[in-house]
Amino acid sequence: MKRRAMPLPKTTPFRRATLALAGALALSACDSQPDLQTAPLHGAAIGGPFALTGQDGAVHRWSDFAGQWRIVYFGYTYCPDICPTDVQRLSQGLAQFEQANPERGANVQPIFITIDPARDTPETLGQFVSNFHPRLVALTGSDEEIAETAKAFGVFYSRGREGEGGAYDMNHSNIAYLFAPDGAPVAILPTSEGAGAIAAELDRWVR
Template sequence: MTESPFSEELAPSRSRPPWQYALVAVPLLVAGLVFWWGYNRAQPHQFSGAVIQGLTAAPDFSLSSDSGPVSLSDHRGKLVVLYFGYTFCPDVCPTTLQDVADAIEILDDDDAKDVQLIFVTVDPVRDTAERLGEYVRHFDESFLGVTGTEEEIGSVATLYGIYYRAGEGSEATGYLMEHTATLLVIDREGNLKEVIPFGVDSEGIAADFEYMLR
């Protein structure tokens, strides 16, 4: 009779006060949380773009904005997002800038402060520093727009894998620029970490920023 399952279950409840169960339950709960945390950490983050593993410092540059010279190295410690475009750009550039602005909105305030977008013009003939500043701040107050001589822009673009060229246009738009439309993300240590292709939505961009800001 003493082998009955009921007597087995009842026996401890009679002899053990409930706090003793807490002794078992609490460590189990903690172990569960640690496992859950570890599992989430161990899950490789699925990036929206191509991740670069080599630790090559992103080439530094010094270009001009309407608030003075801007160097990549000024922003060490932040996640720097480089985008090459031009203010007369009809579709790809405004869409991308809006996506980055929306991604920053998604981040919490501390993370948002640590993201710096730098918009480098590929059309230095028409884009003055003032025009660029006004244009990028339309998307987010923190954005910087920079320009330089044709040689300076050409060098920086080449090193960042950006191709561009003046193309056809119309009376209304003026000439259009063909250009590589990737977002380049440089981590806090100044290494180029990710190349995000055009078309990734703001949630995808925000998730990658968040992961790289951990």
């Protein structure tokens, strides 16, 4: 039986997500924020150029996002639990940050890159991202393109055993990276701690 892309759990859809914590985020002046040279991932060899296909069918390059802060997460749309939960929290965290800091929040671009290009077509990705942040860009490509991109971003993945009807899961690292406008890695966003913690981490680093 053909599986459909896993939608956002009905009990916690992004459209109904509360932004109650947004008002609690303090507006941080740039001179009160830590120097980026003290960032957890400063100097790490994470990230690199790519040219992948978006849910809109167009080619998107890493260089297209130059000048923007970037949230990058690797996953797949058929993921039964972790991926939709992480992307939901990232979307809610960014929304909270945007509400408290409109100008800084508008310069943060969320990016989802599939590690399952065989099933994650642009159309499938379009259905998936419609459940989350309105500016979320989802990317796919050939097996070789995805493998090269994942390697550049320090992401591990492998295909699991095939089950009934040809269904399979993907094993992968679930890390949400924050990158600076120049493409340098800054920090790992705490998806396991919820939207409020993500918003606070964005507030800590995003200028």
